[in-house]
Amino acid sequence: MSGSPSHAVTRRAFVAGTAAVAGSAALAGPLAGAAVAAGFGWRDDGTNYVVDTGAALVFKVSKSTGDLTSLVYKGTEYQGYGGKNSHIESGLGSSTVTLAQSGSTILISVTHGTLRHYYAARAGENHIYLWTNKADSSVSATRFILRVRAGLFLNDEPDSYTYTTSTIEASDVFAKPDGQTRSKHYSKVRVIDYDYTGWSAGGVGLWIVRSNHEKASGGPFYRSLLRHQSADGGGLYEILYYGENQTEAERYGLQGPYVIAFTDGGAPPSALFPGTLTTPWADSLGIPGYVPASGRGKVAGVGIAGRDTAYPYTVGLANPSAQYWGPARSSDGYFSIGGVLPGTYTLTVYKGELAVYTTSVSVSAGGTTTLNTITIPSTNDPSNASAIWRIGDWNGTPGGFKNAALMTYAHPSDVRAASWTGNVVIGSGTETSAFPCYLWKDVNSGIIVYFKLTAAQAAAAHTLRIGVTTAYANGRPQITVNDWTSPIPAPPAQPSTRSLTVGSYRGNNHTFGYSVPASAWLTDTSRYNQLRINVVSGSGTTSYLSAGTSIDAIDLLA
Template sequence: MTAPSHKRHLTRRRVLGASAIGVAATGAAVAGGTGLLSSASAAAFGYTDDGSNYVVNTGASLVFKVSKATGDLTSLVYKGKEYEGYGGKHSHVESGLGASTVTIRKSGSTILVKVVHGAITQWYAARSGQNNVYLWTNKADASFTATRYIVRLKPGVFPNQGSDSWIQASDRIIEAGDVWKRADGTTHSKHYSGKRTIDYDYIGFTTGSVGLWVVRSNHEKASGGPFYRSLLRHSNDLGAGLYEILHYNEAQTEAERFGLQGPYVISFTDGGAPASSLFHANLDTSWVDGLGISGWVGRAGRGKVAGVGLKGMDATYAYTVGFANTDAQYWAKASSGSGAFACPGMLPGTYTMTVYKGELAVHTGTVTVKAGITTALNSITISSDPSGAKTIWRLGDWDGTPGEFKNAALMTYAHPSDGRATKWTGNVTIGSGSEAASFPAYIWKDVNDGILVYFKLTKAQAAAAHTLRVGVTTAYANGRPRVSVNDWVSAVPSAPTQPSTRSLTTGSYRGNNHTFTFNVPAGAWKTDTSQYNVLKINIVSGSTGSAYLSPGTSFDCIDLLA
């Protein structure tokens, strides 16, 4: 497709003649947080056709190209320097769509590129005077297995450092082609971002004088909720990548959602963080309403949920209120004092509402959202916190994470074999004063199976049956705990539903929280109160594997009820 005849390269005369237009555009640029621009620069806003690509000049310091054949983003030139592309590949949705129908049009101070390929429609937008590219992805069905956008960047333009970076020339692969180990024993992978979705608004790189960022969308059509972890960026000696992950099909706990997602933003800066006005919670999207993007729902078509507070909170933990149905997901942080929360910008519908203590669901309900209306909720009393039960002893706490246990923090940005990890073996004695820190966050059948927990009971306690609870956060290869107490051995529990992909070795303990309950009879205990009872935890599974890819599970909390 060729550009319309009136979309020509601006000659020097046309630029000077159009400078008055630039003055008007400057006001919009300042309002958008992009800073004051020269009239000549603003007048350059527009697009041309170089035969293979649509070439978009933002009227600021950014010029980008979109392939007319595939819809790939083939160039990102900021202040005269090219940043895009590595390994013969460009930036694109999925792994590249291939032959697509690509069109472009200018609407006032916005240029919009539309890319159509089967079930996926991808949009790119430029706004006059901004060093940003706005993107949307609309996926209609599961004909593509994942939903991501990857921005591919040239090698060497940004520092190659961090847990999600590696040196391909010297590091060695230790797992599945995407986990690397360095000579110093540290492990690196694109999976090791160390962040949950709720933890970040943007990711990227900076040299100190140039920053290139991807500001995430609100993820309303993504899957996995606020605590989902996935790859966000990577870098190595051959190039670097930034990701917007909408459905990666790894460690997923929910079915895929379909429909329009965005905008997410590629943003250049002079080295600092992207403007907070680009964050999804702050972004003014009124300019999108008239663009005709299919699936777009503006502010007027959305509603809000507001709650006056939560009762029964544990002040030690942060609380999050999540909303989910088959079409969308949202979440809001509850205030640390009253537990008040507000979740604006929601699509109309009925949602399951879940209150999380840390990452553990402790209350559920339903709420209906209507366009243009705030649904007000009275105080919610937390009804299902397992921490309220009276115990004889407890390892860790019920918060939906293995955070109190050995190596837990490291595992969000390293492989279990990392040289910084404390030995995964080692038994625990209740009353030693460091029980949780000594208990491993993960147990695998082929690595540290058979961890022992020693504890004593009083005469009265030993005379009664007790319930042992074992909380887990995820599992690999159907790994689950089977326990024995002294000579008593439990039945093999059924495997709960968990993600079928890698998780424990790719920086995520996040799955479906599940509590195994074992009813231990009175006859199982030692009758001599001076002797230790011995709890043994074994991992059982109908599946096989070796080392850190053998069946395993991640622990939330273990306790013996009084």
């Protein structure tokens, strides 16, 4: 996976000289056809560049569009369904496509307006390395989709709709006859949770190993579609920017490499993973925007104090140009984030998915920015506030609430979902598991929480807090406590697209605070006070697409 490319000048007989000349502008350094592995080389069939990796993989790239038009592994064609190729977005159309070979590397360059896209093959490897450079918004190119022929990797997973044709939302959420739901959106995992996606069957594994996502948007906890399987074939994705439930602006620049990898059925080699992949062989390829390891830096922290050790902590770096993240060690909070482009970043410490500390750090090429122990102020973690009662905990997710786990891979109408209605009694022992993770104006608005107060508690005003992780159509909670009703709060900034119905609760964490006067409480301590939570908004439609919100925690402060 590493080492400098060979520059042997042995020319294979079938290499088209005209193509080699055309590719000379795409590569810096010596150019020559090289027989560095049995069968390794390329040819021009008039329509496509045909690349043989010298292992078991032969692929074709259209000379006119830059589409991947063929993907043959061990003699079997895997590319294509519905007459469509594999490509950036839905295909670029007319493009300038060139090829050049430098020793053990073949690079195909695609230019379409301000967009540049690259395919690289290495001698003896069953992999294709891809880079995409979106310079601005003039070209729509936010994903690469690898289209795979039908019948090769049948599955019936949450992100499949092979076995169902009943559409229940938009044109991309489906219901099976047994009431289970399927959609390409239901990936289950966050970006931080996976290194690759794909399938394995019949002794063949086909995977896309994701890039480090330094030019993507949404941070470590973003969720997006990774793959799908339908009656006409399957799709594997590398999402560079997806305008659904996005919390950040789009970043521009060179993204990659991400890798199409074939195996003999097992997982792709860990050397391809975004945390371990090194590409010194690409340093001299002349790819605009490419920054080698020597041009990058590192941020390391000796520890994080003030953590709640019941939760994992993640450290993120972000600025308008790039994003990175890494785990904090559970024992002491030590962290190290490498491969960072030079610049100034906002460093954020997350408890679960809740930001509890931020600072600014600067990174220089070839340097390590070392931070002394970070101490999280007690007041930064809302869990440290003394509460009369609390439902859930403050970790930036709806984890533990009713239906929370299911909602990352199913539609709210799924037959496996417990009833979205039903009230909650403080002291029952099931407060969190009985409270629904999502509230909608048209589904379960008006849920009631019953609780008792002591005489001393009822004699004082208290603050009630409701934490949310995202909202759809400006849905936000208004509360009624017995006969007292709060003002309608202003909606916080949240993504404007679907979220709760496409497997994502990740938006902008926000805490609503309600100052409840002493006059609102019941003075009879034997009776239950009633907290009613309504979802208010003038937007949204009906049912699960009515205005809604996702719950992080609810508590009544002492």
